[in-house]
Amino acid sequence: MTFKRRFTAAVAAAVAALAFAAVPGHAATLRWAAQNDILTLDPHSQNHATTHSLLAHAYETLVRYNKQFQIEPALATSWQAVTPTQWRFNLRKGVKFHDGSPFTADDVVFSYGRIIQPQGTNQIYVSGVKEVKKIDDYTVDVILTGPQPVLLRNFTLFFIMSKTWAVKTKSENIQDYKVREETFASRNANGTGSYIIKTWEPDKRIVMAANQNWWDKHEGNATEVIYTPIKSDATRVAALLSGDVDLVTDLPTQDVTRLRGDPKLKVLDGAENRTIFIGLDQFSPELKYSDVKGKNPFKDIRVRKALNIAVDRDTIKRVTMRGLSIPAAIIVAPSVHGYTEALDKVAPPDVEGAKKLLAEAGYPNGFEFGLDCPNNRYVNDEEICQALVGMWARAGLKVKLNAQPMASYIAKIQNFDHSAYMLGWGVATFDALFSTQSLARTKTTGADGSFNLGRISDPKLDAMIDASKTEMDAKKRDVLLQDALVSIRDNYYYVPLHHQLRPWAMKKNVSTVHRSNDAPESRYARID
Amino acid sequence: MPVSAAAGRMHRIWNHDLAWSFRRSPVAMIAALLTLVCVGGALFAPWLAPHNPFDSGSLSLSDGFTPPAWTQAGRATYLFGTDDQGRDLLSAIMYGARISLGVGVAAVLFSMVLGVGLGLVSGYAGGRLDAFIMRVADIQLSFPAILIALLIDGVARAALPREAHDEIAVYVLILAIGVSGWVQYARTVRGSTLVERNKEYVQAARVIGRSSAAIMLRHVLPNVMGPVLVIATIHIATAIITEATLSFLGVGVPPTRPSLGTLIRVGNDFLLSGEWWITVFPGAALVVLVLSVNLLGDWLRDALNPKLR
Numbered sequence: 100m101t102f103k104r105r106f107t108a109a110v111a112a113a114v115a116a117l118a119f120a121a122v123p124g125h126a127a128t129l130r131w132a133a134q135n136d137i138l139t140l141d142p143h144s145q146n147h148a149t150t151h152s153l154l155a156h157a158y159e160t161l162v163r164y165n166k167q168f169q170i171e172p173a174l175a176t177s178w179q180a181v182t183p184t185q186w187r188f189n190l191r192k193g194v195k196f197h198d199g200s201p202f203t204a205d206d207v208v209f210s211y212g213r214i215i216q217p218q219g220t221n222q223i224y225v226s227g228v229k230e231v232k233k234i235d236d237y238t239v240d241v242i243l244t245g246p247q248p249v250l251l252r253n254f255t256l257f258f259i260m261s262k263t264w265a266v267k268t269k270s271e272n273i274q275d276y277k278v279r280e281e282t283f284a285s286r287n288a289n290g291t292g293s294y295i296i297k298t299w300e301p302d303k304r305i306v307m308a309a310n311q312n313w314w315d316k317h318e319g320n321a322t323e324v325i326y327t328p329i330k331s332d333a334t335r336v337a338a339l340l341s342g343d344v345d346l347v348t349d350l351p352t353q354d355v356t357r358l359r360g361d362p363k364l365k366v367l368d369g370a371e372n373r374t375i376f377i378g379l380d381q382f383s384p385e386l387k388y389s390d391v392k393g394k395n396p397f398k399d400i401r402v403r404k405a406l407n408i409a410v411d412r413d414t415i416k417r418v419t420m421r422g423l424s425i426p427a428a429i430i431v432a433p434s435v436h437g438y439t440e441a442l443d444k445v446a447p448p449d450v451e452g453a454k455k456l457l458a459e460a461g462y463p464n465g466f467e468f469g470l471d472c473p474n475n476r477y478v479n480d481e482e483i484c485q486a487l488v489g490m491w492a493r494a495g496l497k498v499k500l501n502a503q504p505m506a507s508y509i510a511k512i513q514n515f516d517h518s519a520y521m522l523g524w525g526v527a528t529f530d531a532l533f534s535t536q537s538l539a540r541t542k543t544t545g546a547d548g549s550f551n552l553g554r555i556s557d558p559k560l561d562a563m564i565d566a567s568k569t570e571m572d573a574k575k576r577d578v579l580l581q582d583a584l585v586s587i588r589d590n591y592y593y594v595p596l597h598h599q600l601r602p603w604a605m606k607k608n609v610s611t612v613h614r615s616n617d618a619p620e621s622r623y624a625r626i627d
Numbered sequence: 628m629p630v631s632a633a634a635g636r637m638h639r640i641w642n643h644d645l646a647w648s649f650r651r652s653p654v655a656m657i658a659a660l661l662t663l664v665c666v667g668g669a670l671f672a673p674w675l676a677p678h679n680p681f682d683s684g685s686l687s688l689s690d691g692f693t694p695p696a697w698t699q700a701g702r703a704t705y706l707f708g709t710d711d712q713g714r715d716l717l718s719a720i721m722y723g724a725r726i727s728l729g730v731g732v733a734a735v736l737f738s739m740v741l742g743v744g745l746g747l748v749s750g751y752a753g754g755r756l757d758a759f760i761m762r763v764a765d766i767q768l769s770f771p772a773i774l775i776a777l778l779i780d781g782v783a784r785a786a787l788p789r790e791a792h793d794e795i796a797v798y799v800l801i802l803a804i805g806v807s808g809w810v811q812y813a814r815t816v817r818g819s820t821l822v823e824r825n826k827e828y829v830q831a832a833r834v835i836g837r838s839s840a841a842i843m844l845r846h847v848l849p850n851v852m853g854p855v856l857v858i859a860t861i862h863i864a865t866a867i868i869t870e871a872t873l874s875f876l877g878v879g880v881p882p883t884r885p886s887l888g889t890l891i892r893v894g895n896d897f898l899l900s901g902e903w904w905i906t907v908f909p910g911a912a913l914v915v916l917v918l919s920v921n922l923l924g925d926w927l928r929d930a931l932n933p934k935l936r
Contacts (some may be wrong), residue, residue: 353900492684
């Protein structure tokens, strides 16, 4: 940026600041920090929680969650099922994209055609949709392949992009992220949302300004939002303590107690709908990274049960998580539809029982296997894995830990190059199907079993999961969801560890609404 | 008589210049004592340490974050407290010092062999070879040692697969620190060699037909080693610090076999949350170790310096 341009920008910023200051008590900047940066500005490219949460400020969807995570109208004002496989959405009139172009049915049809492009990773949010048909400028019909009980919840991450803008900027296609392709849409955003993304300097900051022409009302008063990704835990907390940022939405567990005691700060407690668990290779004929040759011990339910009961979840909660977790017996968190407390009863650890089970299965002296872990993704991920190595060692198992950054870790486990691995699963749709389908349904090339990396394959379980995809009777469907969760639990297909709690810390003068889907919304933020 | 012969030897050592100087220097005596404690604790860690921090089966997570024994919540079994996984810190420090010292000494030996070799050749051969070696040394001196070590470590990390890297991380570290420190030796040895090569005993050796290699190793080398030993002693302290720095930056030894630097890095995450002992004790151990070795080196330099006698 030349000096002249920088000067002009500074003057513009000063003028803007003065303009906002003219309305007393109504203008404020929210400086928000978290660990990770977004991957792209293209809303259809990467299925990544941080990216979605930032882009949801600029891009909107047909329906959205309210504060209680119930569906409410957004770009669609109403909808009804004409037939079980044909849903009609009436679109909001008078909505404009940030570049001034009007929002119409063409944009919905275009966005559907765009999100299903194979180079993107967000197809799951339109799964079961066969076609989106324009009826008139403000009406679309969504044609389904079969009944879709979670259609609306899926649609909360189906972002709508302006067709005219995409055509004008030659961004009709999603960037090919794998080969690091950049397009205009991966570097610029143009939605209908509550905030306009002004600049994105990767790994440095994102600057957003409130959209004054937004169709809805901002509940808070943040007219400007500056998001700063700060990788280091200590630096992020120091930035909050020194007043450089107003809000931090992912706190290192060891610092929460101290932040609670700081008179300048307040801590907003809340759960995250993410469950952390260990997956086991139940497919390979011979277990990798193991001294057991010619067979795979994880195919034996007794071995899987031994791994499960040897884990002391309460101690992990108390020492490693410092109280910021809920020990888990099933793979979905309390806020997820399908969860009940009765299903999630954690049995006390039983090392002797684990030893006995291993002996029965033919491993009286235990055996060796590898545990793959990320070290920068979940709260205290590497520390938890280290603790597991110790707990399993007491049952006689020799575990080799391989902790590495998420990028190399995820590539390794997606190639099935593992014997056991740690994964955390957040549920964007707040419905257990999202977990059972991705994690336990027999793997296909599509959304089914997309993260079933242990390659569990259980026809009975598959039948339950498939039935819950299309069952429209809410009661019957709840039973199907719970049966599937119980089957996963009682077959010990996974080793669930805990559901994450996710407190946020902010200055005393800031207030906002906690979001358990790890997607803070600045429109709720008030700075007094 | 063997007894009196041994006694005579002892007597000679006792009255030697160095020993005399040592007896007169309380600083040197304290430094030597501390070095002995550190080195002894490190060398005999498997027998002396109260726990084995690497036996994951013996760890108890529920003992995690126990403060030092003398504080209110402390427990007598963990003198310096425990870390986040329930490892005894005293034991971890002893095992860690073992790796720190091992890497430090090995890197210094490597530097010394490389530097002394090149210095001898450079000084004895002279001419273009001398000019070349010394220019390389000049170029290397314009970089900080830590940068060169980082460079070597980074290249090794990129070139080797991850699994292999953990296995040989320690050797890469020794190589990296060793290569970054040879210049001092080479310069010192070259200077002394330039003086020695024209002395009569060297000329005599040449006249009776001894090969250049034999002259360098058998005749010149013993006469230039004095200053080298002083540099080496001080270099050990620097090498330990370099290793700790690299490990603190996360590019040194892997956390599965932590050195003092790795322990400090891990503990650093808990410094602000009140568990100060996890980083402070490894840090204090590093300070004591490096300071005592450094003081010994200083004393040795002064004791061997004829101008100060």
